[in-house]
Amino acid sequence: MQSRLVTMEEGGTTNPIRTNQSRVFPSRLLRSMLFLLVAGIVLSVISIRMYRNLGVGSRVSGALQACFQEPISLHHLIIKPPSYNKHTMNDSELLWRASFVPQIKEYPFKRVPKIAFMFLARGPLPLSPLWEKFFVGNEGLYSIYVHSLPHYVSNFSTSSVFYGKQIPSQTVEWGRMSMCDAERRLLANALLDISNEWFVLLSEACIPLHNFSIIYRYISRSRFSFMGAVDELGPYGRGRYDINMLPEVNISQWRKGSQWFETNRKLAVDIIKDTKFYPKFNQFCRPACYVDEHYFPTMLTIQSPSLLANRSLTYVDWSRGGAHPATFGKNDVSNNFFKKIREDQTCIYNNQPTSVCFLFARKFAPSALEALLQNSLDFFGY
Ligand SMILES: *[C@@H]1O[C@H](CO)[C@@H](O)[C@H](O)[C@H]1NC(C)=O
Ligand SMILES: *[C@@H]1O[C@H](CO)[C@@H](O)[C@H](O)[C@H]1NC(C)=O
Ligand SMILES: *[C@@H]1O[C@H](CO)[C@@H](O)[C@H](O)[C@H]1NC(C)=O
Numbered sequence: 001m002q003s004r005l006v007t008m009e010e011g012g013t014t015n016p017i018r019t020n021q022s023r024v025f026p027s028r029l030l031r032s033m034l035f036l037l038v039a040g041i042v043l044s045v046i047s048i049r050m051y052r053n054l055g056v057g058s059r060v061s062g063a064l065q066a067c068f069q070e071p072i073s074l075h076h077l078i079i080k081p082p083s084y085n086k087h088t089m090n091d092s093e094l095l096w097r098a099s100f101v102p103q104i105k106e107y108p109f110k111r112v113p114k115i116a117f118m119f120l121a122r123g124p125l126p127l128s129p130l131w132e133k134f135f136v137g138n139e140g141l142y143s144i145y146v147h148s149l150p151h152y153v154s155n156f157s158t159s160s161v162f163y164g165k166q167i168p169s170q171t172v173e174w175g176r177m178s179m180c181d182a183e184r185r186l187l188a189n190a191l192l193d194i195s196n197e198w199f200v201l202l203s204e205a206c207i208p209l210h211n212f213s214i215i216y217r218y219i220s221r222s223r224f225s226f227m228g229a230v231d232e233l234g235p236y237g238r239g240r241y242d243i244n245m246l247p248e249v250n251i252s253q254w255r256k257g258s259q260w261f262e263t264n265r266k267l268a269v270d271i272i273k274d275t276k277f278y279p280k281f282n283q284f285c286r287p288a289c290y291v292d293e294h295y296f297p298t299m300l301t302i303q304s305p306s307l308l309a310n311r312s313l314t315y316v317d318w319s320r321g322g323a324h325p326a327t328f329g330k331n332d333v334s335n336n337f338f339k340k341i342r343e344d345q346t347c348i349y350n351n352q353p354t355s356v357c358f359l360f361a362r363k364f365a366p367s368a369l370e371a372l373l374q375n376s377l378d379f380f381g382y
């Protein structure tokens with residue numbers, strides 16, 4: 001700035017006032033530079049004294065260190081932070097952090113949308129070898145998160161896709177709010193990865209019924225999220241509604257659906273940020289009201305009915321009756337059995353009828369693993 005100013009003054013010789021200024025200018029400049037020099041020396045003497053005598057050394061060296069650290073890029077900050085699954089945030093901190101939503105819709109980097117596979121398990125994942133086979137060759141298109149009981153330590157080898165995928169977990173009681181808390185914890189951890197676009201909740205007894213490309217295409221091209229949500233009459237549906245839920249939820253808004261859902265990123269954020277419905281379900285939906293079958297389906301039906309497919313992607317067999325669905329062992333596993341599940345149904349996909357209704361199935365016992373592994377190419381195409 002100063003050098004440009006001087007050049008201008010030199011060029012403006014025809015203007016008497018300017019000529020005058022240009023003569024005064026150098027001595028003023030000299031004086032102020034001298035002042036700055038003296039001030040600088042005084043300041044550095046003072047700071048060296050403080051550094052030595054007042055014990056602020058660590059703060060000063062901290063600041064110095066910060067100056068020389070490598071600058072942080074968007075890549076390290078947002079796109080690929082060091083590790084997603086290791087953090088010390090508690091639930092309130094985690095949910096708050098996970099609720100961040102970018103306000104500029106266009107990403108300033110190439111974002112390949114991923115499916116987050118979220119396993120809600122007690123301990124081990126006995127069917128993990130089948131999942132390993134399913135994931136092979138699809139790196140970059142999926143993420144994995146595992147919530148298990150807090151004391152459980154998994155022993156996956158470093159070459160496993162499940163290695164290091166356990167998230168900080170807490171105790172879960174069947175049919176209680178702690179179950180929804182665990183699901184929200186899984187969603188929130190998965191939301192920390194900006195590339196996760198779809199979120200699938202699975203159990204340790206779930207298996208994939210198709211190869212990865214079919215499943216990725218089915219989920220990514222759907223205009224609706226696969227949250228089961230029906231208005232069921234009778235004791236196990238509307239019968240579980242409590243009038244105390246008013247005014248947030250009235251009887252005709254009450255929904256029931258399978259716990260095993262798939263949602264897009266928007267609905268995942270809606271679930272983890274909710275503070276309006278949570279207290280009502282926490283207080284007034286307790287066994288025999290199973291909150292994991294009602295909370296998310298009801299809340300999303302009220303908030304975003306047009307985004308829901310109202311059906312689950314996970315096949316479950318309730319035909320045997322009772323509080324728990326059928327478990328399949330090695331004697332149940334056959335091509336015919338899976339053909340029936342995979343094709344002998346009709347449902348609606350993007351407003352069109354289709355025979356592909358289920359992408360996942362449960363419940364499978366560990367004893368089924370060997371037969372599933374041997375025939376997975378025949379049965380499922382992977
Ligand atoms: C998380 O930690 C913060 C700060 O210590 C605390 O205010 C908050 O109550 C904690 N939340 C939970 C759920 O423990
Ligand atoms: C993990 O532990 C289980 C039993 O605790 C054992 O059967 C299995 O072989 C172990 N797996 C590995 C990879 O070490
Ligand atoms: C997935 O399965 C479909 C149908 O069975 C098949 O056409 C496709 O080639 C398979 N994709 C891969 C990558 O194996």
Ligand SMILES: *[C@@H]1O[C@H](CO)[C@@H](O)[C@H](O)[C@H]1NC(C)=O
Pocket residue numbers: 250251252253
């Ligand atoms: C429930 O609330 C909705 C939306 O406010 C309303 O349209 C509906 O009539 C209500 N149903 C009952 C039974 O009160």
Ligand SMILES: *[C@@H]1O[C@H](CO)[C@@H](O)[C@H](O)[C@H]1NC(C)=O
Pocket residue numbers: 224301305306308309310
């Ligand atoms: C799901 O149900 C809601 C009402 O509960 C409805 O508004 C919505 O259109 C349904 N979705 C589909 C895909 O039919």
